[in-house]
Amino acid sequence: MTVRDILNEKLKKGALHMTLLDPAKQRPAEAGNITKLAYELGTDAIMVGGSTGVTQENLDQTVKAIKAQVKVPVIYFPSGANAISPYCDAMYFMSMLNSRNLRMVMGEQVMGAPIVAKLKLEALPMGYIIVAPGMKVGEVGEADLIPRDKPKLAVAYALAAQFLGMHYVYLEAGSGAPQAVPDEMIQEVRKAVSIPILVGGGIRDAETAARVKRAGASIVVTGTVVEDGSYIGRLESIIEAVKS
Ligand code: 1GP
Numbered sequence: 096m097t098v099r100d101i102l103n104e105k106l107k108k109g110a111l112h113m114t115l116l117d118p119a120k121q122r123p124a125e126a127g128n129i130t131k132l133a134y135e136l137g138t139d140a141i142m143v144g145g146s147t148g149v150t151q152e153n154l155d156q157t158v159k160a161i162k163a164q165v166k167v168p169v170i171y172f173p174s175g176a177n178a179i180s181p182y183c184d185a186m187y188f189m190s191m192l193n194s195r196n197l198r199m200v201m202g203e204q205v206m207g208a209p210i211v212a213k214l215k216l217e218a219l220p221m222g223y224i225i226v227a228p229g230m231k232v233g234e235v236g237e238a239d240l241i242p243r244d245k246p247k248l249a250v251a252y253a254l255a256a257q258f259l260g261m262h263y264v265y266l267e268a269g270s271g272a273p274q275a276v277p278d279e280m281i282q283e284v285r286k287a288v289s290i291p292i293l294v295g296g297g298i299r300d301a302e303t304a305a306r307v308k309r310a311g312a313s314i315v316v317t318g319t320v321v322e323d324g325s326y327i328g329r330l331e332s333i334i335e336a337v338k339s
Pocket of ligand 1: 115267268269270271272294295296297298316317318319320
């Protein structure tokens with residue numbers, strides 16, 4: 096079964112939660128321990144990636160350590176073609192649609208595609224859309240941020256992703272964003288597209304996770320919350336909010 100099939104089967108039953116780990120932020124063994132806990136709490140997949148500091152070495156070691164601890168898909172969430180791990184189950188093959196830099200839209204993809212083919216990695220085509228404030232990823236990705244009060248602009252990008260044949264669209268407020276993607280924007284995108292919508296950035300509590308899900312997110316992504324020492328109770332309530 097492909098990762099896409101696994102996710103599709105799960106999505107038929109409701110919204111999913113994914114846990115994001117940045118390989119540059121902790122040692123591989125710790126990443127393994129964190130994801131084991133997230134897996135036991137019911138997270139549906141582990142995403143591995145970060146905007147800066149990802150190397151082939153820390154990526155491979157982190158993915159291997161996570162794979163040893165969880166039975167859910169481990170999906171690479173790349174920032175470029177500089178590192179691609181053969182150990183993950185799949186990778187988002189993504190384009191930052193609202194970047195001003197062509198390298199982020201199609202350059203890294205052209206460099207990475209032959210490597211993905213050689214490794215026979217499952218590619219999950221995804222349109223990546225950066226919403227204000229965008230944080231680090233908006234900065235390094237040179238994104239023309241979608242203003243928070245312009246849901247129709249997000250809809251136009253999401254529709255473009257769908258019409259280009261992408262299987263997923265990701266509304267990203269940026270890791271550590273003070274506020275998550277606005278409800279109205281998620282609602283409008285939900286009404287417009289039929290592909291699954293990932294929403295991430297700034298989701299740190301159950302209430303926000305529930306709100307994002309109610310607005311129409313198919314997959315709720317949390318990252319920062321597991322980097323915080325007091326995450327256990329939080330992560331449990333976030334996963335519960337997404338699943339209920
Ligand atoms: C970043 O959307 C993800 O790509 C997760 O964001 O770290 O704010 O949870 P947080």
